[in-house]
Structures are given as C-alpha cells and as structure tokens.
Amino acid sequence: PGGGPLKGKRILITSGPTHEPIDPVRYLANRSSGKQGYAIAQAAARLGAEVILVSGPTNLPAPPGVTLKRVETAREMLSACEASLPADIAICAAAVADWRVATDAEQKLKKQPGEAAPAIMLVENPDILATLSHLQKNRPALVVGFAAETEKVIEHATSKRQRKGCDWIVANDVSPATGVMGGDLNTVHLITASGKEDWPLLPKQAVAERLVRRIADHFSPAKAA
Numbered sequence: 001p002g003g004g005p006l007k008g009k010r011i012l013i014t015s016g017p018t019h020e021p022i023d024p025v026r027y028l029a030n031r032s033s034g035k036q037g038y039a040i041a042q043a044a045a046r047l048g049a050e051v052i053l054v055s056g057p058t059n060l061p062a063p064p065g066v067t068l069k070r071v072e073t074a075r076e077m078l079s080a081c082e083a084s085l086p087a088d089i090a091i092c093a094a095a096v097a098d099w100r101v102a103t104d105a106e107q108k109l110k111k112q113p114g115e116a117a118p119a120i121m122l123v124e125n126p127d128i129l130a131t132l133s134h135l136q137k138n139r140p141a142l143v144v145g146f147a148a149e150t151e152k153v154i155e156h157a158t159s160k161r162q163r164k165g166c167d168w169i170v171a172n173d174v175s176p177a178t179g180v181m182g183g184d185l186n187t188v189h190l191i192t193a194s195g196k197e198d199w200p201l202l203p204k205q206a207v208a209e210r211l212v213r214r215i216a217d218h219f220s221p222a223k224a225a
C-alpha cells in the first residue's frame with residue numbers, strides 16, 4: 001500500500017451475513033449484501049492500513065490489497081476474528097445472526113407425509129462486537145460497531161454503545177421511508193464518548209471513506225487536514 005495516514009495500522013473488519021445451518025441444505029440468515037463492510041475495507045486499504053476482512057457469504061470479490069477470510073457461521077466469524085488479533089482497530093459491520101439452530105441435522109430433514117412440520121429450536125450466538133469490546137487481552141484500541149435503527153436512532157444507538165462496550169457506533173435510520181435499506185445513500189450519526197456527529201446524506205462508499213478518514217484523524221490528530 002505504500003504511505004497513507006493509516007500506514008502501520010492493522011484493521012479487522014467483519015462484513016456480510018452469517019449462515020446458520022439447519023441441515024446440510026438449509027440455513028438461517030440475515031439479509032445483508034456486505035457492501036458497506038467491503039467498502040470500508042477498500043477505503044482503509046487505500047489509506048495504507050493492513051486490512052483483514054472476515055466475511056460471511058457474499059457475492060463480492062476481495063477488495064484489492066485486503067486479506068479476506070471467508071466464514072459461514074457466527075461462531076466461525078468469532079474464531080476468525082480472534083485468530084486475526086492483535087489489531088489496532090476493529091469495525092463490526094457484519095449482520096450476524098442472533099440465533100443458531102440448537103442441533104443442526106446431519107442428514108437432510110425429510111418431509112414425512114401426514115407428519116407435523118419440524119420444530120426448530122434456537123440458541124443464542126456469540127456477540128462478536130461485544131466480545132471484542134470486552135477482551136482483557138488484545139482488545140483493539142478502537143472498536144467500532146454499527147446500529148441500524150428504525151426509531152429513536154440516537155437514543156437507541158447511544159445505549160447500544162454502552163451495552164456492547166465499543167468506542168464508537170455508526171448509527172443509521174433504516175425506517176422504510178428513508179430508502180436506506182437496499183439503496184445507495186445513507187444518513188449516519190457517529191456516536192462517540194464525547195457525543196454525536198451528524199453526517200450529511202452520502203453514498204455508502206463516501207460513508208466508508210469518511211469513517212476511515214475519521215479513524216486516521218483519531219490516531220494522529222496533528223496530521224488531520
């Protein structure tokens with residue numbers, strides 16, 4: 001990567017959905033294209049960072065200059081993150097499934113004529129953002145989470161920041177009227193320990209660039225311009 005304001009910084013980024021198997025051919029998942037996380041990875045690499053992108057299943061190619069680790073489940077995502085430490089910065093942009101199937105079947109579940117549909121029992125998945133934020137050893141100096149909210153955006157994101165133990169939360173309003181979900185534009189608020197910053201309506205790519213610039217400024221404010 002050469003020079004750049006993030007040279008010498010190692011950044012771990014999670015992106016995409018996770019897939020939680022029900023049986024060998026079926027899974028539970030969140031809807032996520034992975035675009036925002038991949039855009040952040042690419043923007044960070046352009047600023048000279050060493051980037052490890054831990055991604056659930058997506059259709060996106062590895063951004064240039066980024067180490068891509070592909071995973072399927074939340075538990076695999078957490079292991080891949082832990083194996084990627086130490087890192088200076090962690091950015092959790094993945095849409096992790098909150099639950100997984102308690103015992104996924106080894107063989108494909110079969111429809112049995114006349115029998116009731118199978119019941120699926122769920123158990124909680126690890127929270128990757130909260131886990132990284134609370135590490136005793138190797139906690140990244142800056143941990144950033146995302147919060148997609150449909151109402152009381154600032155209030156909910158502020159309490160999420162505290163609950164998860166992360167340093168920053170990038171909050172956005174995804175209520176249907178905004179068109180953010182599946183769209184190209186995003187209005188975000190950056191929640192930090194010292195308050196909130198309201199960013200203008202921006203393409204998601206520009207949100208990624210602004211976020212990594214903001215991170216670079218955080219680490220070396222003197223060089224900020």
Ligand code: C5P
Nearest residue numbers: 092093094096126127128129145146147
């Ligand atoms: O609680 P909620 O899912 O809204 O929090 C969103 C933030 O938490 C995102 O940064 C997401 O990547 C992270 N997260 C996680 N592991 C989970 C659930 C959410 O890292 N199991």
